[in-house]
Amino acid sequence: MIDSRLDTASADFQARRAAMLAKLRDLDAEQAKAVAGGGPKYVERHHRRGKLLARERVELLVDPDSPFLELSPLAAWGTDFPVGASVITGIGVVEGVECVITASDPTVRGGSSNPWTLRKTLRAADIALENRLPLINLVESGGADLPTQKEIFIPGGRIFRDLTRLSAAGIPTIALVFGNSTAGGAYVPGMSDHVVMVKERAKVFLGGPPLVKMATGEESDDESLGGAEMHARTSGLADHLAVDEHDALRIGRRIVRRLNRRKAGERGGGGPQDVRAPLYDEEELLGIVPEDLKIPFDPREVIARIVDASEFDEFKPLYGASLVTGWATLHGHPIGILANARGVLFSEEAQKAAQFIQLANQSRTPLVFLQNTTGYMVGKDYEQHGIIKHGAMMINAVSNSTVPHFTIVMGASYGAGNYGMCGRAYDPRFLFAWPSAKSAVMGPAQLAGVLSIVGRASAEARGQVYDEAADVAMRQMVESQIESESLPFFLSGRLYDDGVIDPRDTRTVLGLCLSAAGNAPVPAPAGFGVFRM
């Protein structure tokens, strides 16, 4: 059991908490933009047409009072497109089955897809495939955003391929069509296992009346080309004809009920009987991470507030102390944890990590990475003692480990530390960031400093006088650009994580993701690459 030394009465704690709360207010404000959809005017118009909002559809689809984890809510943040990327994706429980749900938001530019919509949708399909979660599409989309078609058309084909590959893998795909799903969009129901269409609302055709008129001269109308009645009675594209939206959601739930899903990798955990709350208040997670990431913090204070009963069996506590490793359970799920303690990874830490990851693979135990790293140590001594080899061992172990990985970026995620601690490129099942996180090749000041040193050296080599004033300006500009591009909203907007979460939700989010991952079978033992000793 972890004995917390956090002094919640201290000024430091209060300052850290205040700073975190300010960041959370910003997070709420950004997420509120996604929730607002196309704004009051379009929401009102949508309701007036007797239609449910995308989020209302999702809420009615999932089991009452069950949790729902929305994924990538800040997608498209910092781009020309609205926050949320006009689609909602997430993991919810339908008839006791964990499913990936995607719902296009027709109040945002008619629910049309932009490049970020595409990336968010593809990420949701990846999650469905990797964790073997049924995929439910709540369809009402005006198709591609034509001005950005060059970013969508060619890669967008993967949407349809994903659907049939999910089906081929035995993962059910369900399309509930509430409105337009035309042209390319028609292949969403077309490629799905189960299709429900709402009477007098669904419109599914390759080409509408004007296009048909142009192509063949045939006179036609929406209903005969793609109405729900036609598809249910004539074409057979619709398996179920719903009388209205509520009926479609009801039928959708009935379909899931009859999928007879079993969780292949279930190893216990997740139930109310498994809840042994941490001994320390999750609320205190707000006051742990310093605003200045140069100041280290003890990750055991975090672990004590997210694992069951604050029980943590530490592995090699006396060796490679700037990486904390150990075993725990979270909502009853057994896990191994790797957490950075003092930012820097030395050779010992890298070797300890490689051993720990192998042990977790031997016992098929999922791994949680709690990132706060400035990277692998540099310097003559370290290079000579093989820091590259040892870092490579750790990256080898992370890359080839087959147990599910879950990454939380609490603070810094710099350099190859991002890789060794299972950053986005290492395909953890899920990756979430705290509002305090920063990810970049190195710290903004360091990066600016490096550019300055390199620039100065280059000038000197050419025999030029280095412009010190320009250097100051350059450093400031680079520092602020790198700073802004290493912040979590920016990275979340580019889909480099699955969402920015409130630190107090960490245990809940991990509990949900561990349970979701249990839908896929326990992985086969890992075969690692050659370890360079």
Place this chain on the structure above:
Amino acid sequence: MIRRLLVANRAEIARRIFRTCRDLGIETVAVFSDADAASPHVTEADHAVRLAGVRPADTYLDIPAIVEAALKAGADAVHPGYGFLSENAAFARAVLDAGLTWIGPHPDAITAMGSKIEAKLLMAQAGVPVLPSLTPGPGGAFQPEPPGSARAGRQESGEPVFPVLVKASAGGGGRGMRIVRDPGALEEAVASARREALSAFGDGAVFVEPLLEDARHIEVQILADTHGTVWTLGERECSIQRRHQKVVEETPSPGISPGVREALFDAAVKAAKAIGYVGAGTVEFLVKGATIAFLEMNTRLQVEHPVTECVYGVDLVRLQLEIAEGSRLPAEPPGAAGHAIEVRLYAEDPARDWRPQNGTLHLFEVPGVDARFEVPATGGGHATRPYGLRLDSGVESGSQVGVHYDAMLAKVIAWGPDRAAVARRLATALARARVHGLTTNRDLLVAVLRHRAFLAGDTHTGFLDAHEVTAPAVPPVPVFALAAALALAAGNRAEASVLGGLPSGWRNVASQPQRAAFEGPGGRVEVGYRLGRDGGLAEGPPEVRLLSATPGEVVLEVSGVLGRFAVARYADEVYVDSALGSMRLRRLPRLPEPVVLIAPGSLLAPMPGTVLRVEVTSGAPVVAGQPILTLEAMKMEHQISAPAAGVVSALNVTPGRQVEAGAVLAVIEEQQ
């Protein structure tokens, strides 16, 4: 001495008699119909004999079967309870002929009082005041009135003065009884009362007497031994009635003068002596001002006997048994102490014409009960008298209430030093009772007990019509619905097959509250709630704070006052009980199935029953209000009439057909 007693009855009265038998060391024998095989009265008896069938005529009214059961079980005495065969002289004779002891008066006394027409004649002769009687003969003419009666009920022409009451001569319990205010309706009322009486009692004789409106219904308990001693054990006021059936009874009566009381006692003793009565019996009177009129004599134990037992400190069943064994009553009856009120809890819907309810009684709990089937003795060493709360119940949690028998679930009796205190105790006990599964008259009873007029002692047979008590005030629906929703949410979490350990309704991006909808007392009610990190309400009514929620109990602070809401769920029915009151809510599905359309003009069966008569043929034109068919359910006739003029476009039933509630009986195609 009686060694083994068979009770030719069911439900609470059988249990009541068994209780006394256990006290006395008498073995008990129950009889039961197939519908009652699992009833408490069967499991509590030492021996039990099945009466094959479910209809009363095949079971509790089957004299040879019951006598055979008594012989088979080795019983040496038979107690008839009340209702069923309790006032059937042929049954008493059959019991005696079989060599068994009959707990009741001599069959001749039963016969004398069995026909109301005869009884009135006899009583008039004995000097007991009676109302004039008019006996309709064939063709609607009225037979001469009995000698000794006043002429007040008739005009000189011999026609009755309206309003009048049509009563079955063999009647009881309101069956075969009709109030007639319009001379034109008399013929049909007599015919229908005859049919009902014939079906219920096997005797279609009816008579007509003036209706004494808003009178008090007061009865006198008498007890007579075989040695000539006749006691009166006070009067019982039973004025509060619905459909001529008593629902609230008390002793002493709050509204009669000592002079009237004396006159009643005197008349009761005269009545008993006139027929050589032996055992426990009750003489019923109508009282209005100083006018008293003999109604009938019940030659058996009354439903409402517990109030007399409480106030007089006696066990009437024990006295019945001892009299049957030949014991002598003391010369003087015991003295009275305090006041007692009984209410009859029925499975019926006062708001829908007292329609009887049937189904599973999921939960039945009355808090603070001091005694069951006996006089409470809870006073300990401190109280001068052991007052308390008594429950005589025929059902337990989980009992099935069927369509075949009386819908009375239980009697709740409070006894205390004075009437107001007793009414308060009883009202509170009823209000806090948990009665789940069936609509009952509980709220009505509470409303009566708390009504100003009742507390003032202003009770009469028209009480329920005169006062608005059938639709009592309902507690705040939104708070109850919220409590129900929060308990259901806790249940949803507890039952979740995945992620059950996560916080209820957790969202990383909250966009809207959880919503739950119910059908409540005032129609559809929808509540929204979202739980916060601390388990409290992050979204919900501002005046409500959530303190805790489990599937069975929700604790809310409403406008600063803490309240506990016990919540129970049975399929879609949700019951919420609290100190603020009780409420039944029906959970409405979030995603309802598309509605099956019922053809306009369809006539639906209002309850399960048997089609008695079909008055029209398919294709026949009908006018608005025209009777289409008659349904018999719960021993009552229910007429189904055309809602509007039109043509019978479909007729789905024939006489004798059993129908479920909601079944389409016929379709009337409306015509302009």
